[in-house]
Amino acid sequence: MTVLDLVKVGKNLLRRSTNSWLDSELLVSHVCDCDRVAIYRDPDTLVTPRQYRHFIELANARARGQPVAQLLGLTYFWSLSFVVDANVLIPRPETETLIETALELIPSTGHYAIADLGTGSGAIAVALALERAQAMVIATDVSSLALDVAERNRCFHKASQLFLLRGDWMAALGTKKLDFIVSNPPYVESNDSLLQDSDIRFEPRQALASGKDGLDDLRAIIKQAPERLKPDGFLLVEHGYNQGLRVRQLFAERGFQKITTRRDLGKLERVTFGQRVCQ
Ligand SMILES: C[S@@+](CC[C@H](N)C(=O)[O-])C[C@H]1O[C@@H](n2cnc3c(N)ncnc32)[C@H](O)[C@@H]1O
Structure with a gap:
């Protein structure tokens, strides 16, 4: 069997996923240790029996809903590659809005102290540390397994x-x-059916769920x-698309000023920030 045949086998196995062809390409390039372009540049490259077995194992896991990033052990955020596993949230494109907003506020030179709370894979902290080389970045998490990643x-x-x-x-x-202080804390309502029914059930619940209204962790962070x-x-905090109003109120209750919400690429309210102004 050739690499291109294997992509077609994968597409069929993954027919229920929205990105079946892309997912199949990614898994083939992973098991065959080649980039995706090589599949089309050398479509007749033969697949070994071991590669085939490995691919079927991963494609079946994907068909059961396990995210591709977990199967590859790798994802991309802010054009950087990040190791991920089942102990961390897979960094999401909408979190890049938090980085963009932070970079507007943090001057490009200066020895600033920045904290990233709930760092997970470290994606936000690493991106900020690379973008602001003179700053000190402290990244925290309650999970030691996440901190290993x-x-x-x-x-x-x-x-x-x-x-x-x-x-x-x-x-x-x-x-x-x-x-x-920047944070992308858990903000999903704890009884949201997505936590059981969608692919996010493979990611740590501790990284996602935050009480009945999804705001327990945001309340704690904004208060402290x-x-x-x-x-x-x-x-600066990331929050759910429908939590902007409540988060702005929480900032105002704690005396923050210049409270502003930014939208993500999908035009949804996603990041709110405020300044601690001393009178
Ligand atoms: C939504 S994930 C964000 C991960 C990463 N910052 C990102 O944006 O991809 C939230 C993170 O907060 C951590 N977390 C949950 N409760 C926490 C707590 N009480 N204190 C510190 N971190 C916590 C979780 O372990 C998880 O890594």
Whole structure:
């Protein structure tokens, strides 16, 4: 069997997924250790029996709903590659709105202290550390298994000014005061059927669910942030598309100013920030 035949076998096995051809291409290039272009440049390359068995195993897992990124152990965020596994959320394209907003607020030079709370794979923290080389970035997570993944990504990207700490939201930061706090916390309603019925059931529940209204972790972070920010410091959070109004209210209740919400590429409210202004 050739690599191109194998893509066709995969497309058929994955016929219920929306991206069956792309998923099949990605799995073929993974098991055959070639890039996707090579499938079309050398379509007659023969597949070994071992590669075939490995492909069928992965395609069956994909057909059961396991995300391609978990099967490959790799995904892309902010044009950077990140190792992922079942212990971390797979970084999402909409989270790039958080990076874009942060980069508008964080000057390109200066020794700023930045915290990324709930870092998971470390995607946000690594992207910010690479974009703001003079800044110190502290990334925290309550999950030590997630921090192991973040450490691999930190090393791979040689983000030497990035430090990883374990702990519950701000508690992990000790007494350190920050110029910028960013976070993409869990924000899905705990009884949302997506948590059981969609492919996200393969990702850690601790990274997704946040109480009845999905706002428990956002409430905790917004409440704790003012005393951890330096005067004029900013808090930036990602949230659900329908949570913008409530999140702006939470910022206002804690005295934040310049409260602003940004939309993602799908034009949905996605990131809210505010500044701690001392009177
Ligand atoms: C939505 S995921 C975000 C992961 C990553 N920052 C990203 O954007 O891809 C939320 C992360 O928050 C972490 N988390 C959940 N509860 C936490 C807590 N109480 N304190 C610190 N981190 C927590 C989870 O382990 C998970 O890695």
